Amino acid sequence: MKKRTSERLGETYYELRHASGLPVYVFPKDCATTHAILAARFGSLDRCYREPGSREWMTLPDGTAHFLEHKLFDNPDGSDSFARFSELGADANAYTDYGHTAYLFSCTEHFDEALAELLRFVTTPYFTPESVRKERGIIAEEIRMYRDSPWDRCFQNLMEGMYRKNPVRRNICGSEKSIGEITAPTLYGCCRAFYRLPDMVLVVCGKVTLGQVMRVADAVLPARQADEADGTGGSPERLAVDEPAGVFRANRSAEMQVAKPLFSVGIKDAAIPREPLARLRREAGMRILGELLFSRAGRFFSRVFEEGLLTASYSYGYSVCDRFAFHTVSGESDRPGEVLRLLREHLMDVRRQGIDPEDFERCRRVLYADEIRSYDSAEEIAGSLLSFVMDGVDLFAYPELLAEARCEELLPLLDDMLREDAWCLSQICPPAPSNEKER
């Protein structure tokens, strides 16, 4: 068992591998809610794989991980696990991301029983042709719902513009056509390949102890790692993608019913360190830089907002994992092309003039404060811990890296951001003829 403590935050968590091979992380926290997540390293990016010992690559229809997430709540006895959680007063849910699928619940009582249900239903797949067929209609409506959201469309188009081969360009839910190709055997195959306990992660945060969690795991999960017992198994191999450093297309545009054009600028980061801590260090630097360059307190936003080029609807962020990384800057503007031009100009100005140390400190202060405030919610802590575990780093490493960051370390990162072929603009414009979009 490993105990990890942050003096800075006044928090501790524990990690331990259960006899079944499942890695378990417990973050005790004095709050009313306890939050638990059981996650598989199977997301929308994992569409081409082969099982250990096999020479054949399998290609999954788009949206398979998400489809599996929907169907896993069905039980062999015909019941639905949502109903079981509900009997316990627990609130269950699930989501699919690019790199993983997570099943979760929060509760304020009956934690042991709810955790047992979580461990049981995720490790007991049951699909029939009929239940798979019925789910297609539900997921088709979900796809349509996202398709009608201009911001979701704008982001999806951005991914398709930035990436040429990386499956991050594909919709997590798939398309109405691709989900028609998913069958019960497809789903069983995915469970066999990606839902092995040693490859999964259990994270719990709340008023619980490590011993309490392990006792439930002992009661539900096998006492030995399955692969050891039968000599087979092992993690599947994912097909590596040779993604070019530059963006696929610099401009993406679509028409939808919007009051004003929406846009997202993406800046592709192709220099992703393989080593997790180095990746986290780069992330800390990129986040400080993003705050410095794009925040509402900064020169860029101030200029374009005061000139009336942007509305109050504005956001920015940096996303990173081992398989992709990018900055986004999004907003509403009648002239997205002009906003893009000013944004590039601003970054070049900062590069020429250097980073103001006072600005650097301000931004680091903001990010540090953000980090502290994220430790009030069991849900947020569990989510962050899962994300860090998936990335192979200690949760408490991030605030330390923020504290260690130096102003001069940001300039090489800024150089990477300034590469011309790293930029992509996605816009959603009102339909013609009122549309005055730029090309």
Added chain:
Amino acid sequence: MLPNRYQAGRATVWILPTGRFKEGLLSVSSVMPVTPENACLAPLLLSVLRRGTRKYPTLADVNRRLDYLWGTGLSLRSHYRGNLLVLGLSAELLDGRFLPDGGIGLTDGVLELMHEILFCPLLDDDGLLSARYVESEKELQCNAIRAVKNNPRAYAAERARALLYEGEPCGIPLYGTEEQTMAVTREELTGYWRRWIASLRPDCFYVGPMEAGLLLGKLTRAFGTELGISDGSWTMDAGLAGQMPAGRGAACATATRDSAPRERNAGTATGPVADACSGRTAAGETGGTLAENLFAENAVGTPSAGNVSAGKEGPGCPDGVPATVRRVRETLEVSQSQLVIGLRCGVRLGDPDFYACAVMNELLGGSPVSRLFTYVREKLSLCYSCSSGYAALGGTVTVSCGLSAANRGLAEAEIFRQLEAIHRGDFTPGELDAARKSLINAYRQLEDSPADLENYYYGRLLAGCRVSLRECREGFAAVTAGEVARAAGRLQTAVIYFLEGTRDAGGGEEDEDEEADV
């Protein structure tokens, strides 16, 4: 745990002491009745005030100041609570114990900034609010009005809400109309601001670790002159429980959870949602205290008789929608249609049937095991989302469903079939128990967030209730099957709104640019 109440001059302070959080909450709010003038001017004014002050003349200056105050989040507050419009500021303050400098000057700094925003806006030489900021914020407010259509689900919900509450104050759209907004002059807005601060009697709410005396001292220094509390003579009384007039209702809740449908899968679990509307009408002038506005309130708004089904009693008249029900169909070029059914139950905060109505709603469409989710989505596969929300301040229940236009008839019939089943008492003890537990769990979780705690207790202040979170949970636990069936029987369909998507829904859009991955 109930907040303690302190009073001095024109300010009332509610303190919920707790050292559990790394981040506390401090808000300054006032309420005014919803009128066409307030709905348009109040949010516009707040945006102009936030734009720049004498000491921090630009938005960037204000934002930089917040950054130095350890990234304090300062939110503008302009929303409806029933027929009240809440206007104010809310700040999330980090606990100094977790900051390298111990948080020295943090609370004072935030209060100083709040004071600047409320009382010291940037004025032009003619003494009026900055022309540049007023014109800019008018444009932005118009843009916000137009942008509602960007989100078809929110747009459909807003259209249904407007129809449901037509003729009532809270039926007036927040922000008003584009025409109203563009017609606002600097003189008008400046006069509105001056009248507002001259009569301002705010309620301040604090959830956090600071000792009451220390906080009151800081408030005295920050707002002493304007709020008549310079002498710092605060009086403390018995708190929320002692201040609420008896008989205002031992049963009440904000709609934090009540109207928060949850969705299954894809990480879209919804958080607490503020209530949209209520039937209460508050008296009092712009900027009056809660006590004046709430306890002098003159009437409980009743549904317009013309909109209520006069037909047979029952849950939305499932055997055929009566002619008095308002059916509205509109089109939008989207692929998914939206069906929204507005029903009146007449059960509001303070009504003894509140708990039964909340449990009934949870059973109907408030959870992933609800009737609507189970039958309309899971069994019939008609949609991805189908849920219901109980607007406890307005006495209404709204059912929302995103679906293909072709499935409208089936979905509508199934929704009414489920309403009828609940009215007949055709649900299992297990379903009832699950609905009660779901609400109890949700209300217990409110204790984990300063913002949720403030939202809960402030909501009760607005409704004049004396119910702690624990008592509220006990209320849900005691609801019986018969009470749920009776609550369903009070539902009367008022509006069936259908936003028909006119874009071809089939086939999806494949990316023609795609390159082979393998």
